Amino acid sequence: MKTIRMSIIGFGAVGQGVAKVLIDKKDYLESIGLDFKVVAIADSRTAVVDLNGVDLTAAISRKSAEGTVGSEKTTGLEIIETIDHELVVETTPTNIVTGGAGLHNMLMAFKHGRDVVTSNKGPLAMKYGELMETSNASGSVFRFEATVGGAMPVLNLARDVLAGNKITNVEGIFNGTCNYILTRMMEEHAPYGQMLAEAQELGYAETDPTYDVEGIDTACKLVILANCVFGMNATHEDVTITGITKITPEALLLAQNDGYVIKLIGEVNDSRINVAPKLVPIDHPLAVGGSLNVASVQTDLSGPITVTGRGAGSIETASAILSDMISIYRE
Structure with missing residues (x-):
């Protein structure tokens, strides 16, 4: 069994969709030899970190009840920089003027050699060349099927x-x-x-x-x-x-x-x-x-x-993210 430690940065509809899909597909993922262990989740204001694996059901419940995922005031950028993990799933809101937080998150992930799977169109529409160059230089894998057609597989x-x-x-x-x-x-x-x-x-x-x-x-x-x-x-x-x-x-x-x-x-x-x-x-x-x-x-x-x-919907978009995650680590 291959264990991949991962973070979910951005815990709106799509980030929660990723958590739900990981819960639903746990047995299937184990059957193909993959264990995705979420060690950190960040939303726009708070974070939850557990190196033994975040309780995803509890995280979804808390977000729904209280509007925040955790009690820590750690940012997504800090999680990417300081917590040892292999994969960043970046699902923060799209900003096509500046690239938003997503651009900084992705570049930080590549700087630390982490793989990135994203649904965030903004950074790719703004700085595609820089992102590809940076990911290639660091040896990180960068996948973004979910940015174009949601569940409709166009890029792959x-x-x-x-x-x-x-x-x-x-x-x-x-x-x-x-x-x-x-x-x-x-x-x-x-x-x-x-x-x-x-x-x-x-x-x-x-x-x-x-x-x-x-x-x-x-x-x-x-x-x-x-x-x-x-x-x-x-x-x-x-x-x-x-x-x-x-x-x-x-x-x-x-x-x-x-x-x-x-x-x-x-x-x-x-x-x-x-x-x-x-x-x-x-x-x-x-x-x-x-x-x-x-x-x-x-x-x-x-x-x-x-x-x-x-082309939209939290679970549909999460399905494209999961497909990218599997394609990186199944080999």
């Missing part, structure tokens, strides 16, 4: 499963909030504002939905694809972006009468990175509804490969 599909193929284009729906709003606008012939309010009520959209509806979230994911799959050195400033806020029920109805749906499509290839609403034939693989995500990867040998899945 492109990098590992389709190894040997030349990938010429990736396009798809990378934001479930926008997809939900557009789907419901079409179903109900209702205006954007009404369906945004519904999405907020159901928890699909944030109180401030700008990041999603203006296409910025999709742009960040495309930047990560551009850099990881196409070897570009892009930032979100290199993306042409149009959001969904000006789409009307009338436009959706006109499209529907002609056999189309309108979707917010992100596309990346070696010449452009673009996010915009587009007409998609109603029977096309990209015409998925609800809050689903979909990606079509165009290859020279295999043709188009399309994957669909849930």
